Amino acid sequence: MTTAAPVPSSRDLPHPTRGEIRLEGVLHALSDPVRLRIVRELAAEGVALSCSHFDLPVTKSTTTHHFRVLRESGVIRQIYEGTAKMNALRRDDLDGLFPGMLDSLLTAAARQAGRHGEP
Amino acid sequence: MTTAAPVPSSRDLPHPTRGEIRLEGVLHALSDPVRLRIVRELAAEGVALSCSHFDLPVTKSTTTHHFRVLRESGVIRQIYEGTAKMNALRRDDLDGLFPGMLDSLLTAAARQAGRHGEP
DNA sequence: TTCATTGTACGAGAGACGTCGTAGTTTGAC
DNA sequence: GTCAAACTACGACGTCTCTCGTACAATGAA
Numbered sequence: 001m002t003t004a005a006p007v008p009s010s011r012d013l014p015h016p017t018r019g020e021i022r023l024e025g026v027l028h029a030l031s032d033p034v035r036l037r038i039v040r041e042l043a044a045e046g047v048a049l050s051c052s053h054f055d056l057p058v059t060k061s062t063t064t065h066h067f068r069v070l071r072e073s074g075v076i077r078q079i080y081e082g083t084a085k086m087n088a089l090r091r092d093d094l095d096g097l098f099p100g101m102l103d104s105l106l107t108a109a110a111r112q113a114g115r116h117g118e119p
Numbered sequence: 120m121t122t123a124a125p126v127p128s129s130r131d132l133p134h135p136t137r138g139e140i141r142l143e144g145v146l147h148a149l150s151d152p153v154r155l156r157i158v159r160e161l162a163a164e165g166v167a168l169s170c171s172h173f174d175l176p177v178t179k180s181t182t183t184h185h186f187r188v189l190r191e192s193g194v195i196r197q198i199y200e201g202t203a204k205m206n207a208l209r210r211d212d213l214d215g216l217f218p219g220m221l222d223s224l225l226t227a228a229a230r231q232a233g234r235h236g237e238p
Numbered sequence: 239t240t241c242a243t244t245g246t247a248c249g250a251g252a253g254a255c256g257t258c259g260t261a262g263t264t265t266g267a268c
Numbered sequence: 269g270t271c272a273a274a275c276t277a278c279g280a281c282g283t284c285t286c287t288c289g290t291a292c293a294a295t296g297a298a
Contacts, residue, residue: 023231024150027224031147032286052244062287064246069285083244083295098227100219105146108217112142130264151256171274181257183276188255202265202274 013071013078018093021074026094029073034058035066036109039075039089043106048079048088132190132197137212140193145213148192153177154185155228158194158208162225167207169200 030036034056042049056063067087070076075094076087094102149155153175161168175182186206189195194213195206213221 023227024152024155027146028150031143031150033143034286036143050244058286059288060245061247061289065286067245080245080294085245098223098230101223101227104217104220104223108142108220111217153256169274177256178258179275180259180277184256187276199264199275204275 012080015071015077016074018074018097021090021093021097023098025073026075026098029070029075030105032066032069034062035070035075038066038070038087040106040109040113042076042087042089043102048086050081050084050086052084130199132199134190134196135193137193137216140209140212140216142217144192145194145217148189148194149224151185151188153181154189154194157185157189157206159225159228159232161195161206161208162221167198167205169203169205171203 030039037056038054041054051063051067054063056066058066067076067078067085070087071078074090077090078085078087080086089102091102149158156175157173160173170182170186173182175185177185186195186197186204189206190197193209196209197204197206199205208221210221
């Protein structure tokens with residue numbers, strides 16, 4: 001194998017195109033506490049993260065479900081990388097469609113998290 | 120009776136306090152097309168509107184349901200005024216809790232509406 | 239090949255949701 | 269007192285959602 005080529009593994013997953021992303025779907029995806037937490041962490045890290053990186057209060061089956069909801073609503077992009085599945089925020093698409101919305105939602109989530117419990 | 124006093128009629132409805140409003144609940148409330156439409160219209164008019172002012176593609180029972188979801192999530196405030204029930208956006212509370220979020224959501228909704236169908 | 243890691247598929251259960259229709263209550267006007 | 273208008277309550281329905289457990293598939297390493 002060569003060195004740096006990010007060879008994408010075989011199987012790939014269905015994603016909505018930018019034009020297919022619906023505001024209602026995005027809001028629904030973010031209205032679940034587990035998913036909102038995932039998105040907050042993705043935004044905070046700024047890079048793609050594997051599913052197993054997250055320490056969520058649900059089983060693996062349920063985790064898979066939540067990541068699928070996020071993907072199908074257009075919030076994240078998922079690609080296989082070896083045995084891991086990497087998840088990245090679709091920032092470009094969301095910012096292109098709804099300028100400023102994602103950031104104000106993330107800010108709102110951070111404020112709420114700050115008010116209650118964890119900083 | 121006197122002339123201009125906005126005498127509030129007897130029965131009143133349960134509303135969450137500002138501190139009880141949860142982001143997830145607000146996002147869930149706005150993730151339904153009918154409710155998003157109601158909120159957009161309330162924001163556009165800027166004043167309280169009666170339920171019957173809206174021409175929605177659902178029955179009156181369902182309309183009542185949607186207004187209740189909006190009220191219980193903290194998005195709107197409802198007060199009876201005679202036989203009508205007036206609905207107003209809780210702008211102050213939402214802006215206080217989540218600065219800028221409501222406006223960016225409304226802008227996002229307007230952009231999406233502009234892209235598809237009606238201007 | 240064997241094995242551990244990572245994640246999926248499938249089915250199931252409990253509950254919430256969006257929708258409706260019918261019957262009822264409250265209010266204000268006549 | 270009567271009546272129409274505005275809205276609610278309640279029950280029902282089909283669907284979707286969140287959750288889980290078990291069994292399975294793909295990958296990379298030993």
